[in-house]
Amino acid sequence: MKELLTGNEAVARGAYEYGISVAAAYPGTPSTEILENMALRPEIYAEWAPNEKVALEVALGAAFAGARSLAAMKHVGMNVAADPMFTSAYTGINGAFVIVTADDPGMHSSQDEQDNRYYAKFAKIPMLEPSDSRECKEFVGEAVSISERFDTPVILRLTTRISHSKSLVELGQREEVPIKPYRRNAPKYVTTPGNAKVLRVKLEDRLKRLKDYSENSPLNKIEWGDKKTGIITSGIAYQYAREAMGDNASYLKLGMTYPLPDDLVREFASQVDEVYVVEELEPYIEERLRMLGIKCHGKDLIPAVGELNPEIVAKGLLGREPETIKLETKPVARPPLLCPGCPHRGVFYALSAKDAVITGDIGCYTLGSQQPLSAMDTTICMGASVSNGHGFQKAFETHGIDKKVFSVIGDSTFFHSGMTGLLDIAYNKGGSTLIILDNRITAMTGQQENPGTGYTLKREPTFRADLAKICAALGIEKIREVNSLNLEQVEAAIDEAMDTKEPMVIIAKAPCALLKREKQPEGRSRIDTDTCMQCGMCLQLGCPVIYRDEDDNITIDENQCNGCTLCKQVCQFGAIETIM
Amino acid sequence: MSDTKSILLVGVGGQGTILASRILTKGLIGAGYDVKMSEIHGMSQRGGSVSTQVRFGEKVYSPIIGRGSADAIVAFEQMEALRYTDFLKPDGMMVINDYRQPSLAIMMGDAEYPPGIIEELSSKVRTVVFDAADVADSLGSLKVQNIVLLGALIRVIGLDNLDWESIISGEVPSKFKDMNLKAYNRGLELAS
Numbered sequence: 001m002k003e004l005l006t007g008n009e010a011v012a013r014g015a016y017e018y019g020i021s022v023a024a025a026y027p028g029t030p031s032t033e034i035l036e037n038m039a040l041r042p043e044i045y046a047e048w049a050p051n052e053k054v055a056l057e058v059a060l061g062a063a064f065a066g067a068r069s070l071a072a073m074k075h076v077g078m079n080v081a082a083d084p085m086f087t088s089a090y091t092g093i094n095g096a097f098v099i100v101t102a103d104d105p106g107m108h109s110s111q112d113e114q115d116n117r118y119y120a121k122f123a124k125i126p127m128l129e130p131s132d133s134r135e136c137k138e139f140v141g142e143a144v145s146i147s148e149r150f151d152t153p154v155i156l157r158l159t160t161r162i163s164h165s166k167s168l169v170e171l172g173q174r175e176e177v178p179i180k181p182y183r184r185n186a187p188k189y190v191t192t193p194g195n196a197k198v199l200r201v202k203l204e205d206r207l208k209r210l211k212d213y214s215e216n217s218p219l220n221k222i223e224w225g226d227k228k229t230g231i232i233t234s235g236i237a238y239q240y241a242r243e244a245m246g247d248n249a250s251y252l253k254l255g256m257t258y259p260l261p262d263d264l265v266r267e268f269a270s271q272v273d274e275v276y277v278v279e280e281l282e283p284y285i286e287e288r289l290r291m292l293g294i295k296c297h298g299k300d301l302i303p304a305v306g307e308l309n310p311e312i313v314a315k316g317l318l319g320r321e322p323e324t325i326k327l328e329t330k331p332v333a334r335p336p337l338l339c340p341g342c343p344h345r346g347v348f349y350a351l352s353a354k355d356a357v358i359t360g361d362i363g364c365y366t367l368g369s370q371q372p373l374s375a376m377d378t379t380i381c382m383g384a385s386v387s388n389g390h391g392f393q394k395a396f397e398t399h400g401i402d403k404k405v406f407s408v409i410g411d412s413t414f415f416h417s418g419m420t421g422l423l424d425i426a427y428n429k430g431g432s433t434l435i436i437l438d439n440r441i442t443a444m445t446g447q448q449e450n451p452g453t454g455y456t457l458k459r460e461p462t463f464r465a466d467l468a469k470i471c472a473a474l475g476i477e478k479i480r481e482v483n484s485l486n487l488e489q490v491e492a493a494i495d496e497a498m499d500t501k502e503p504m505v506i507i508a509k510a511p512c513a514l515l516k517r518e519k520q521p522e523g524r525s526r527i528d529t530d531t532c533m534q535c536g537m538c539l540q541l542g543c544p545v546i547y548r549d550e551d552d553n554i555t556i557d558e559n560q561c562n563g564c565t566l567c568k569q570v571c572q573f574g575a576i577e578t579i580m
Numbered sequence: 581m582s583d584t585k586s587i588l589l590v591g592v593g594g595q596g597t598i599l600a601s602r603i604l605t606k607g608l609i610g611a612g613y614d615v616k617m618s619e620i621h622g623m624s625q626r627g628g629s630v631s632t633q634v635r636f637g638e639k640v641y642s643p644i645i646g647r648g649s650a651d652a653i654v655a656f657e658q659m660e661a662l663r664y665t666d667f668l669k670p671d672g673m674m675v676i677n678d679y680r681q682p683s684l685a686i687m688m689g690d691a692e693y694p695p696g697i698i699e700e701l702s703s704k705v706r707t708v709v710f711d712a713a714d715v716a717d718s719l720g721s722l723k724v725q726n727i728v729l730l731g732a733l734i735r736v737i738g739l740d741n742l743d744w745e746s747i748i749s750g751e752v753p754s755k756f757k758d759m760n761l762k763a764y765n766r767g768l769e770l771a772s
Binding site for chain 1: 605616618627640641643644648649660662663667688696697
């Protein structure tokens, strides 16, 4: 039976069919749905870990124990998980271990555009790159097989268009795989320098054998067409190249891109007139060709920045521009916004009135940086708000500058990697204030559970991590809990923080406006046009349902309002009422 | 591949282009086509501009297209029709929902909602324009707007020979089946 699956669904299907029984991840676009789909299978233990490093270590532990395992993450998550990943290349595994990275060319939902193929080379871990959903499923099987045959972790590298596009996949049966016996083996699993030196040599030998495997693997295949043009490509770029060139070119489609099959590449290059490397992001394959002394085109024709598509590839290879319809009228930009009723809005509204530095973090609330709230100075990576804020505060303090520093982080991001930064603040006697936006869910990736929500990925009830107790245990004495939707409470806590020199935490609590299982505000807001003075204070909230209508009157779209009443709270003239 | 057809469904995050594209792909797979579909998740969903691409044919390679390549675009909102016109083939068709949703700069009064979108598009592109909300409302629920637009699309791309009624019936709750089938047929009529 064939089904139309996203690449992520197909990876999950592959994990199921090829006998994977333990999986862990932290949610991150575009990788999130892999674990969500695996969790639906009773045969698989799947969990949301607090961060990618923990997830990778959990899956690696399971692989040591003898189970087939998988860890999934977005590209930047691999930075977090890199430490154990590098060492896992030395130890190798027992049961198969598959590491999935989903990169985000074009930065649809990410802070950078890193090409994680370099991680495979850097960490000396074999890598497979599927080009559609069918391959996503099959390559999980290949990864499992390579992992167990060569005693190594295997990276499966996806990109946004692989993860989130759908294509047809033939479904198969699950292969039930018994756990392999585990026995203590310190020279293999304990990486003291003495052991690691031995493992290091073995690793190089393994890479040689993997290179031979890559030379003959069916994952790397030639599709002959016109031999004037020879295209070497991998992943989604293969589909774009085929779309652009059809049979007017020959293709070396690389499914295993580390180690690269040098001899096969040489062989292919020798049989075509001109070699073109078509790859998304960095010149990863092209660099290897140049090392091998093969003359080729690559990033001179195909851009390294941004996502490719068939048009860009056709332009690079053929210099062809599409015919398009030209219009006089231009659209106005439509950037994403905090949702109506979002509990983050009031906190940023209150912060926007303060002369303070506000370090931000990764989540929906990064949108607090946008107009009209404009209440954020920095966003770097998961957890960085806390330690960046501490750095700002110490620099100001050292240089005698009296300026307040706030850090703003979400609940899930705090659990991910904000806690260590807060311990640093307490331990090193910092003076910044951390605001934890506790909306009871990991919202931006589409509502995933986290240690604060009371449920596991498998939807089992569990303990609910208590933010206030954690902060207290980390050494913070001044902790204020406020209702995010009560502007008076939020402002009072922020005012107190403005006058505080010691470390402080404000926990701003209210559920994500999209979270159906939590109690949401009732009623809707309406503007009484007779009382409204048209001052525009409510517009400063940046709420998507408050706008100036065609007669320039401020109006609320009652159908989309969720009744959070922030607009009512900021209105000086009592012009906004709640209707039930 | 020249026999591959490409369709874009565009709108604003939260407008629900998902159900329409799911029904569309179900029907195409049932008819024996190779089908690929692409959508974007994550931050852009939060009230931003969104697009879903559906491609079908004997053998489809790329799940996405570049400019000047779509055979048809269904725009759930006027300004989004404008934003994605670039992707339409010069002889392509556009189904436009006569609905305007301002973006932030417009709501704040910093920009004006572009006037005359329908007029300009209709002068340069083959268009089918109607107010899907009006149509859906007259059928009993605003929720069937998608299906009205889907019906129009199916007529526009000449796929009305497939058994869409049974596909739609299988995808919507049974108590709303009749309303959805009416919506589909109304869409077909509007594009005729």
